[in-house]
Amino acid sequence: xxxxxxxxxxxxxxxxxxxxxxxxxxxxxxxxxxxxxxxxxxxxxxxxxxxxxxxxxxxxxxxxxxxxxxxxxxxxxxxxxxxxxxxxxxxxxxxxxxxxxxxxxxxxxxxxxxxxxxxxxxxxxxxxxxxxxxxxxxxxxxxxxxxxxxxxxxxxxxxxxxxxxxxxxxxxxxxxxxxxxxxxxxxxxxxxxxxxxxxxxxxxxxxxxxxxxxxxxxxxxxxxxxxxxxxxxxxxxxxxxxxxxxxxxxxxxxxxxxxxxxxxxxxxxxxxxxxxxxxxxxxxxxxxxxxxxxxxxxxxxxxxxxxxxxxxxxxxxxxxxxxxxxxxxxxxxxxxxxxxxxxxxxxxxxxxxxxxxxxxxxxxxxxxxxxxxxxxxxxxxxxxxxxxxxxxxxxxxxxxxxxxxxxxxxxxxxxxxxxxxx
Numbered sequence: 001x002x003x004x005x006x007x008x009x010x011x012x013x014x015x016x017x018x019x020x021x022x023x024x025x026x027x028x029x030x031x032x033x034x035x036x037x038x039x040x041x042x043x044x045x046x047x048x049x050x051x052x053x054x055x056x057x058x059x060x061x062x063x064x065x066x067x068x069x070x071x072x073x074x075x076x077x078x079x080x081x082x083x084x085x086x087x088x089x090x091x092x093x094x095x096x097x098x099x100x101x102x103x104x105x106x107x108x109x110x111x112x113x114x115x116x117x118x119x120x121x122x123x124x125x126x127x128x129x130x131x132x133x134x135x136x137x138x139x140x141x142x143x144x145x146x147x148x149x150x151x152x153x154x155x156x157x158x159x160x161x162x163x164x165x166x167x168x169x170x171x172x173x174x175x176x177x178x179x180x181x182x183x184x185x186x187x188x189x190x191x192x193x194x195x196x197x198x199x200x201x202x203x204x205x206x207x208x209x210x211x212x213x214x215x216x217x218x219x220x221x222x223x224x225x226x227x228x229x230x231x232x233x234x235x236x237x238x239x240x241x242x243x244x245x246x247x248x249x250x251x252x253x254x255x256x257x258x259x260x261x262x263x264x265x266x267x268x269x270x271x272x273x274x275x276x277x278x279x280x281x282x283x284x285x286x287x288x289x290x291x292x293x294x295x296x297x298x299x300x301x302x303x304x305x306x307x308x309x310x311x312x313x314x315x316x317x318x319x320x321x322x323x324x325x326x327x328x329x330x331x332x333x334x335x336x337x338x339x340x341x342x343x344x345x346x347x348x349x350x351x352x353x354x355x356x357x358x359x360x361x362x363x364x365x366x367x368x369x370x371x372x373x374x375x376x377x378x379x380x381x382x383x384x385x386x387x388x389x390x391x392x393x394x395x396x397x398x399x400x401x402x403x404x405x406x407x408x409x410x411x412x413x414x415x416x417x418x419x420x421x422x
Contacts, residue, residue: 001222002279007311008105008209008268009066012039013345013373014057014242014277017164020086021053021054021055022053022054022055022285022313022314022316022317023055023057023088023314024054024055024056024057024081024082024085024317025056025057025059025081025082026044026056026057026058026059026081026082026084026085027059027061027064027065027067027071027081027083027084027085028058028059028060028061028084028085029060029061029063029064029066029067029085029086029087029302030060030061030062032107033144033233035045035338036160036338037060037336037338039333039334039337040058040191041058043325043330043333043334044056044058044388045101047324047325048214050315050324051320054317054320054321056321059081061285062187062197062374064086064087064090064195064403065085065087065118065383066196067085067086068082068086068090068093068357068383069100069383071084071086071094071125071307072093072097072099073093073406074170075097075099075307075309076097076262077174078186078309078346079212079289079352080099080307080308080309081307082306082307082310082314082317082318083305083306083307083318083321084286084304084305084307084320085120085137085138085302085303085304085305086303086305087293087301087302087376088124088126088139088299088301088302088303088379089138089376089378089382090132090299090378090382091128091133091134091303091305091378092128092217092378092380092382093203093380093381093382093383094133094305094378095128095133095240096380098248098308099133099307099308100133100305100307100308101306101307101308101310102131102132102133103117103130103133103135103306103319103322104133105116105131105132105374106194106306106315106319107319108419112218112322113319117132118325119344119346120138120342120343120344120364121137121341121344121345121370123194123370123371123373124136124139124299124303124343125297126375126378128217132199133305134289134304135301135304135305135322135326136304136326136343137301137302137303137304137325137334137343138270138301138302138334138338138340138341138373139299139300139301139303139340140269140270140288140299140301140303140340140341140366141247141269141270141297141298141299141300141341141365141366141373142199142200142202142203142267142268142269142270142297142298142300142302143172143267143268143269143286143287143288143289143297143365143369144265144266144267144286144288144289144290145268145272145276145284145285146161146217146263146264146265146284146285146286146287147258147260147264147265148163148283148284148285149282149283150175150185150261150264150282150283151171151175151264154171154174154175154287155174155263155288156175158283158285158395160284161265161285161287161290161411162265162290163290163291164290164291164292164318165204165233165291167290167291168188168237168265168290169236169237169243169399170242171304172187172188172237172241172243172244172264172265172395173241173242173243174187175187175188175265176179176242176243176262181187181290182247182350184262184263185262185263185264185364186244186257186263186264186266187243187247187263187265188237188242188243188244188260188263188264188266188267188353189244189245189247189249189254189257189258189263189265189267190234190244190250190266190267191203191236191249191250191251191267191268192205192234192249192392192393192394193248193250193251193252193390193398194387194390194391195386195390195393196251196390197248197251197390197393197394198212198377198386198389198390198393199298199376199377199394200251200267200268201230201231201234201389202265202298202299202374202376202377203225203289204230204231204234204288204292204297205226205230205296206296206297206298206372206373206374207230207289207290207292207293207294207295207297208226208227208230208292208293208294208296209292209293209294209296209304210224210226210227210230211227211366211374211375212227212377212389213378213379214293215375217378217379217380217421218379218380218409218418218421218422219379219409219415219418219422220377220379220385220415220418222360222388222389222392222407222410222411222412222414223363223407223408223411227407228403228404228407229292229405230292230347231392231396231403231407232396232402232403234393234395234396234400234403235396235403237368238397239399241270244280246397246399247397247398248394248396248397248398251268251396254266254267254268255268255272255275255276258276258277258280259275259280259281260274260283263341268291268339269300269301270286270339270340270363270365270366271301271338271340272339273337273338273339273360273363274316274337274339275339275364277339277360277362277413278337281394281415284362286362286363286365287365287367288372294371294372295372296372296373296374297369297374298372298373298374298375298376298377299373299374299375299376300376301340301341301349304322304325304401306318306319306322308413319410322402323387324351326343326344328342328344328346328347328350329347329352330348331343331344331347332347332348332352332353332356333352334349335353335356335363335396336352336356338352339363341367342367345386345401348367355414377389379414379418380418380421381417381418384417385414385417385418387415388413388417389410389415390409391406392406392409392410393406
């Protein structure tokens with residue numbers, strides 16, 4: 001009998017030793033390839049080394065819009081990932097679909113977990129129904145990059161970027177270089193293309209003291225004097241002041257235009273800092289958004305979401321991964337590699353982050369701008385509601401419609417979409 005029990009015990013121990021690891025699939029919003037993929041895979045591999053009982057399989061899903069579409073399709077097909085990095089703004093739509101688990105529910109009986117969830121910058125946390133539904137990861141604000149060499153050649157102080165909308169237009173005139181009918185250097189570029197044109201536009205709305213939604217996901221404020229004035233100004237940069245390319249400006253080409261010296265000032269995400277820092281052959285600066293009535297910029301970027309339908313073991317492993325990725329050392333590592341804002345004060349206190357900020361003080365601008373920031377436009381039926389605003393922006397910058405008419409129409413259509421949630 002004793003021998004039999006001993007054999008059973010050895011068998012049980014042996015089986016536990018060779019138990020299959022818990023497998024997690026994680027959606028990540030990039031196209032395969034490049035430094036970002038290498039960085040995320042480095043983080044994932046380090047996590048798996050420390051946790052050999054957990055296997056992570058990253059899936060690269062394209063941009064934010066494509067990622068949330070794929071994630072919701074997979075969820076409805078009962079094949080959702082366990083973890084995904086998706087736009088912070090998608091939280092209402094994901095919650096409405098029942099696709100995600102509130103992270104705060106998973107740590108409500110864990111004092112250490114609650115402490116962890118409270119250490120992020122408040123600007124990066126959304127509370128909906130008294131709960132936190134996602135964890136900040138690659139977060140950003142919209143900022144302005146300027147070419148110091150171009151400023152100097154134009155007779156401008158290379159250490160003094162424009163502080164107001166009026167100065168932006170005036171500087172733009174001095175920085176726009178023409179050879180006959182050809183522009184060899186534009187003064188400024190503000191991306192305006194679908195699906196992300198609403199975000200740099202929101203930076204101008206914020207710097208004019210306005211908002212694009214009610215903060216509850218149930219209504220938009222597209223059509224107000226402040227929003228119309230902001231969109232009219234974007235149109236005027238190309239038509240009235242002649243300092244910006246006419247028509248729609250693509251966010252995919254704007255960073256390279258700046259790197260190539262085709263534009264002297266550009267409005268982009270802090271997440272572009274890594275690429276510009278590595279590729280620009282000239283000294284450059286990063287500044288807060290020029291103001292009309294006040295400082296302001298939307299937050300942006302992606303957060304870590306955990307999906308419904310996990311097994312208990314997967315849920316435990318997923319929470320462990322999310323917590324590890326957002327710890328100060330990993331947050332600092334991610335920020336240094338990409339340019340996104342390290343998401344907690346503790347991350348900025350790490351030795352690596354302090355050394356990085358000392359070498360590249362441009363990284364501090366977005367962090368300091370957080371005190372003036374507002375949440376990125378986010379509503380239920382997010383994709384459709386954003387698309388209405390993107391169409392209004394494109395109609396205005398291409399001259400097909402006035403800012404007043406375009407935004408009035410977008411407001412009316414968005415009101416109909418959101419009426420069931422009011």
